[in-house]
Amino acid sequence: MTLTTTTPIIAFRYDEVIETELAQLSQTIAAMPTLAQSYQPRWLAVQLLEADEILIAHVELVAGGGALLEQLTASVARIESECNEDVDVMLAENRYRFVHNVVNAALIRTNEEQLTLSDKIDRVVTHRMLGIPIFLLVMWGVFKVTADMSAPYVDWVDGVINGPITHWAASLLALLGLSGSWLESLLVDGIITGVGGVLVFVPVLMSLYFSLAILEDSGYMARAAFVMDRPMRLIGLPGKSFLPMIVGFGCTVPAYYATRILENKKDRILTGLLAHFMSCSARLPVYVLFATIFFPSQAGFVVFGMYVLGIVMAIVLGFIMNHTIFKGSEQSPLVMELPPYRLPTAKNVWLQMQNRTWSFVRKAWTVIMTTSIIVWLLMAIPVGGNGTFANTDVNQSAFATLAGTIAPLFKPMGTGSWESTGALITGFVAKEVIISTMAQTYNIAESESAEETTFLGDVTNIGITFLTATIDTIKSIPLIIGINLLDEAEDSTATSLMSSLRTNFEETSGGHAALAALAYLVFVLTYSPCMTAVAAERQELGTRWMWLSIIGQTILAWLLGVVIFQGGLLLGM
Numbered sequence: 001m002t003l004t005t006t007t008p009i010i011a012f013r014y015d016e017v018i019e020t021e022l023a024q025l026s027q028t029i030a031a032m033p034t035l036a037q038s039y040q041p042r043w044l045a046v047q048l049l050e051a052d053e054i055l056i057a058h059v060e061l062v063a064g065g066g067a068l069l070e071q072l073t074a075s076v077a078r079i080e081s082e083c084n085e086d087v088d089v090m091l092a093e094n095r096y097r098f099v100h101n102v103v104n105a106a107l108i109r110t111n112e113e114q115l116t117l118s119d120k121i122d123r124v125v126t127h128r129m130l131g132i133p134i135f136l137l138v139m140w141g142v143f144k145v146t147a148d149m150s151a152p153y154v155d156w157v158d159g160v161i162n163g164p165i166t167h168w169a170a171s172l173l174a175l176l177g178l179s180g181s182w183l184e185s186l187l188v189d190g191i192i193t194g195v196g197g198v199l200v201f202v203p204v205l206m207s208l209y210f211s212l213a214i215l216e217d218s219g220y221m222a223r224a225a226f227v228m229d230r231p232m233r234l235i236g237l238p239g240k241s242f243l244p245m246i247v248g249f250g251c252t253v254p255a256y257y258a259t260r261i262l263e264n265k266k267d268r269i270l271t272g273l274l275a276h277f278m279s280c281s282a283r284l285p286v287y288v289l290f291a292t293i294f295f296p297s298q299a300g301f302v303v304f305g306m307y308v309l310g311i312v313m314a315i316v317l318g319f320i321m322n323h324t325i326f327k328g329s330e331q332s333p334l335v336m337e338l339p340p341y342r343l344p345t346a347k348n349v350w351l352q353m354q355n356r357t358w359s360f361v362r363k364a365w366t367v368i369m370t371t372s373i374i375v376w377l378l379m380a381i382p383v384g385g386n387g388t389f390a391n392t393d394v395n396q397s398a399f400a401t402l403a404g405t406i407a408p409l410f411k412p413m414g415t416g417s418w419e420s421t422g423a424l425i426t427g428f429v430a431k432e433v434i435i436s437t438m439a440q441t442y443n444i445a446e447s448e449s450a451e452e453t454t455f456l457g458d459v460t461n462i463g464i465t466f467l468t469a470t471i472d473t474i475k476s477i478p479l480i481i482g483i484n485l486l487d488e489a490e491d492s493t494a495t496s497l498m499s500s501l502r503t504n505f506e507e508t509s510g511g512h513a514a515l516a517a518l519a520y521l522v523f524v525l526t527y528s529p530c531m532t533a534v535a536a537e538r539q540e541l542g543t544r545w546m547w548l549s550i551i552g553q554t555i556l557a558w559l560l561g562v563v564i565f566q567g568g569l570l571l572g573m
């Protein structure tokens with residue numbers, strides 16, 4: 001890089017249309033003593049064109065300010081009409097062009113110096129044809145890290161909560177003479193289960209935020225936004241909206257938190273609403289069980305179809321909402337300077353991962369605990385029979401009564417039993433408990449032999465299982481992990497549960513069990529997410545949008561379920 005000895009002086013001027021409007025605005029400002037004494041007229045005119053809120057508010061208070069602002073509005077309209085671009089974009093483009101001209105006039109670049117390493121990488125990463133496939137590959141990696149590599153630690157957390165912690169709580173209550181009491185049931189089945197329902201998501205969140213921190217710290221996130229901006233704008237969203245949707249395949253909770261990477265509030269809301277339709281991993285066991293029971297020869301196709309259906313629904317609904325609810329919403333232009341690539345630092349990655357994860361744990365756990373206690377209360381309250389509080393048959397509980405009251409609403413879907421309805425109710429808490437609820441409501445006993453353990457033995461087991469989870473995670477790094485679509489239905493209770501489910505759906509659907517099962521699966525895909533996700537949705541999108549999405553998604557799920565079942569009957573399926 002060599003300095004020239006004769007560098008010409010370049011006067012900075014905006015495009016002619018902007019200069020014309022600036023001259024007129026400056027003349028008006030110069031004729032207003034209050035403004036002219038405080039600001040350079042041209043500088044103030046530029047700031048007003050850029051919609052500086054503080055200066056505009058100040059101008060409103062000045063005598064004659066209203067007329068100046070009306071002139072400003074007309075100037076903005078003329079510039080945008082002639083340039084077919086936003087004023088702030090035109091001003092930024094003019095300035096960058098000026099800087100570029102100055103640099104070119106002052107420096108002579110050799111061929112070797114013209115392209116930096118970042119430039120060479122961007123030629124591939126942001127390529128018009130290769131950019132999107134590379135981005136999808138990177139997002140696939142994020143999805144695998146979030147969904148797969150965290151799985152051993154998810155199992156470890158779940159095992160610790162439902163094993164040693166539950167055992168210690170029960171032992172402590174036994175020492176206090178409260179074993180078998182309703183207080184034990186509340187503590188173990190309500191509070192511990194509720195808090196555990198939050199903590200079990202921590203490995204997933206940490207994996208997500210680890211991946212996001214690396215992408216952000218390396219400088220790739222800006223490239224991802226650039227590459228996906230044009231395709232995503234077809235449904236009214238910026239390119240970065242694609243990341244939360246991909247993450248939604250692992251878990252809807254981090255998908256909502258991932259919307260924080262979007263600057264525009266409208267983009268965050270619309271992306272959050274659509275991310276729900278990406279089938280999270282908690283729905284997979286339900287898909288697999290029903291596909292294996294009712295579509296045994298096409299189980300893989302049915303499960304894959306549910307994922308594709310969710311994507312199609314997100315695209316269609318995104319397009320509709322962008323032209324209805326969000327019609328006329330301003331789309332912020334994509335103006336950015338791509339930073340150079342750099343090696344992520346361990347400190348930055350750790351801090352981002354730690355802060356974001358702790359924010360989730362601190363703000364979401366109360367909602368989950370409250371919901372879990374409410375479900376426990378309904379299961380504990382006897383409505384009929386000889387049961388007592390916290391010691392009653394589930395068929396004679398308030399839960400069964402409530403589910404039986406709601407069940408008729410699902411008869412048009414072919415699934416009007418209190419058992420299947422009750423599973424959907426608990427599905428509001430967590431989608432993965434749909435199957436366990438069915439095992440309870442269909443009286444499928446889970447034979448477990450409780451082993452006596454010591455405190456030292458529990459602590460040792462926690463350490464051993466943690467090491468095992470770490471080893472399993474390390475082993476998963478170099479592997480491309482596939483999904484065995486039949487694994488989920490091969491537990492010891494699956495055979496009895498399958499038989500009970502098929503019999504129940506045959507009875508409620510009038511002999512059209514497969515069609516009713518398909519309607520049920522679409523309902524599970526579409527209706528409100530789990531309470532952890534609802535808590536995250538409320539935190540990120542606001543209470544109003546949370547309720548609108550819960551109600552809207554549930555109504556849409558019911559309508560789709562009815563259309564599938566009734567339409568299938570009309571078509572003779």
